Amino acid sequence: MGWSLTIGRIAGTNIRLHFTFLLFLVWIGTADYLAGGTAAAVDSVVFIILVFLCVTLHEFGHIMMGRRFGVKTPEVILSPIGGIANMERMPDKPVQELLVAIAGPLVNVVIALALMAVFGLGLRNAFVIDFDTASLAQRLLLVNCMLVLFNLIPAFPMDGGRVLRALLAMNMGKPRATALAARIGQGFAFLFVLLGLFYNPILMLVGFFIYFAAGSEAQSAAFTGFASRLRVKDAMEPAPLTLPATAPLSLAVDNLLASPQREFPVMDGSSRVIGLLDRDMMLAGLRDHGPTVAVGEVMRECATISGEQPLVEAFARMRSRGARADVVADASGRVTGILTLENIAEMMMVESAQPGWRFKRRS
Structure with missing residues (x-):
């Protein structure tokens, strides 16, 4: 992806920051500095960085599981709407794809459990908190719980959508499973755009991404379906x-x-x-x-x-x-x-x- 900066390399995978992520950090830091001073700005920037550390670990859950099945990932890109692990391909077997898809959310489950164990938090601390008074650990617990729930929405090509595609492929073959999962994903995309109009504009961006990504995946699967018999x-x-x-x-x-x-x-x-x-x-x-x-x-x-x-x-x-x-x-x-x-x-x-x-x- 253009307009991104390589900040590190782990196990053969480049970690890249999209320039919009840096703009996002500057915007958050400036807004909180104007509202609450230096302490508020530092607190917000540190929180955002830790959130995206959790997102990066989530993506490496996919990457390391994919590597077990011979799938390489040259880079992972972080942007304000999340992380994208650019895997060379998805595993051919539905069971393997299911494991790769579920590995990311499971990393967030582990992080949430670690926060609960280290800081003595319960699930109540995650869902009944006031962000203005909550501790850093409580806010991170909430974020990781939300990452699990959000990513498991069956909106292909999100993690939940890939889980759905893998389950469908076990019974109807990958091309048909992808076409059905893509249609369901595009339905969720419209829902995200609608919710974004009334609640959060970022949901609109996510909706547009899902819509076009699902269409692209469906076209790719259609090509593979007929081209697999050709030389x-x-x-x-x-x-x-x-x-x-x-x-x-x-x-x-x-x-x-x-x-x-x-x-x-x-x-x-x-x-x-x-x-x-x-x-x-x-x-x-x-x-x-x-x-x-x-x-x-x-x-x-x-x-x-x-x-x-x-x-x-x-x-x-x-x-x-x-x-x-x-x-x-x-x-x-x-x-x-x-x-x-x-x-x-x-x-x-x-x-x-x-x-x-x-x-x-x-x-």
Whole structure:
């Protein structure tokens, strides 16, 4: 996520603060300083920092449980509306996803129990308190109890929604379970927005986040559902035009205008793929260097993928690198096609209109 600052690294996971979190701290500190002086400002800022320490521990509950199932988490991002653990993927087995989802709230349960044991507090201290007179421990106890209850609301993709999806997937399969959980999550999103209008604007932000995140998860699950039966060669554009690295950029532009192809594999003198040139690179090259510059000077380097590779894996790799296309080659290094996000999106639209469509193998 842009506009965030790395503040540490634990067990291979970067901890990042979104800049809005820092603005939130400044806003809280300034408001309480104006209302009650330095002591009030320090108390509020310390409380917020401790709350987000609890949120970070919550996220590491997910991260450490995911690691047990081979799921890595490059970073966790803290913002005013909570923490986001950017896991590479969720475990494939519903039971494993359930355990990963429930691990975060269980961390908050442990924190709450520790506060109760150390400070001699009971649940009454959590739910019947006046924030203005309550101790720091009482306020943290309340926050952790609320984190447990709030995160277990079955609003996908929140923790409770992932628990719901995992339970549904045990009986109906992951794609259908995700679609149903996403619809339920979007229903809760509307409720959060409505409540936010009357009570707390932050609930509106949470509602918008849930709505769009649930839709994104549903699309991803729909793709995985149909793509799991396909390989790269089923989705690639076959027999693409190629360009020699020494060719002038003007030749690439001529090929672009004369064909529907938008990405071109670039070859060296031994007919090996050394890069990929797309339309945006051509335009940037024309603007910065002119039509006579060599194609090899404006291309991007790329590795090839196999036509036998599962489409789901190839798509995940493209997304992780921010690539819009990859070159497909056989064992001898001969270019056999190009896999593009545009083609994959078109296949998804066909699958949406006619589920179970049998895509013809391209060659």
